[in-house]
Amino acid sequence: MTQAVTERSAGTDTVSGTLVAVVGPSGVGKDSLMDFARLHFAGRSDLHFVRRVITRPRDAVGEDHEPVTLDRFEALSQAGAFAVSWRAHGLGYGIPADVYQSLGRGDVVIANGSRSALEAFRSAFANLVVVNVTARPEVLAKRLAARGRETAADIEARLARATEPLSPDLHVVEIDNSGELDAAGRTLVDLIESLLHKD
Ligand SMILES: Nc1ncnc2c1ncn2[C@@H]1O[C@H](COP(=O)(O)OP(=O)(O)O)[C@@H](O)[C@H]1O
Numbered sequence: 001m002t003q004a005v006t007e008r009s010a011g012t013d014t015v016s017g018t019l020v021a022v023v024g025p026s027g028v029g030k031d032s033l034m035d036f037a038r039l040h041f042a043g044r045s046d047l048h049f050v051r052r053v054i055t056r057p058r059d060a061v062g063e064d065h066e067p068v069t070l071d072r073f074e075a076l077s078q079a080g081a082f083a084v085s086w087r088a089h090g091l092g093y094g095i096p097a098d099v100y101q102s103l104g105r106g107d108v109v110i111a112n113g114s115r116s117a118l119e120a121f122r123s124a125f126a127n128l129v130v131v132n133v134t135a136r137p138e139v140l141a142k143r144l145a146a147r148g149r150e151t152a153a154d155i156e157a158r159l160a161r162a163t164e165p166l167s168p169d170l171h172v173v174e175i176d177n178s179g180e181l182d183a184a185g186r187t188l189v190d191l192i193e194s195l196l197h198k199d
Pocket residue numbers: 024025026027028029030031032033062143144146147177178179180181182
């Protein structure tokens with residue numbers, strides 16, 4: 001069960017920038033797609049990729065997050081350091097509240113999100129676009145095993161994780177990443193381009 005909390009309301013966000021939440025099941029390729037886009041847009045000052053705060057030890061595999069203890073995570077949460085925080089897979093995750101500075105400038109901010117925390121995201125961010133990444137189930141199992149970050153038991157639990165359908169009130173863009181990363185990556189890049197040139 002994910003407990004998601006909106007720690008700051010959209011009132012703090014002076015409403016111009018767009019927060020892009022990339023969601024989808026474990027192993028679907030969220031981090032790989034964000035890395036693809038990060039490389040493509042390297043050097044742009046109006047696009048930001050969120051470094052999440054996670055109660056997961058630093059490791060060489062996967063995303064570059066800020067590792068914290070659970071006590072530190074809770075203290076940060078109490079201190080209002082997160083725009084949104086949630087729990088999943090036995091871990092705490094937080095989106096640092098400094099994203100509001102970028103959003104206030106009208107920039108685009110990309111974050112790895114959680115399907116179960118999207119109501120909290122919607123409350124936190126006035127302009128929210130959800131990128132729902134999908135892949136065929138048999139592909140997920142192979143990718144998680146190849147990534148090698150979790151134990152076999154953890155992988156099984158991640159594959160068994162059930163989530164509700166996304167709310168129809170959300171602005172959702174679907175990207176199928178069952179095939180080559182480049183194809184799905186280009187779709188994400190095109191979406192980001194359109195958001196950067198929205199005005
Ligand atoms: N389109 C793809 N084709 C082949 N392998 C992929 C593709 N997308 C991601 N992967 C691999 O699958 C594994 C899981 O990807 P990752 O980006 O960590 O997923 P997520 O962040 O959604 O859990 C990684 O080892 C990654 O290199």
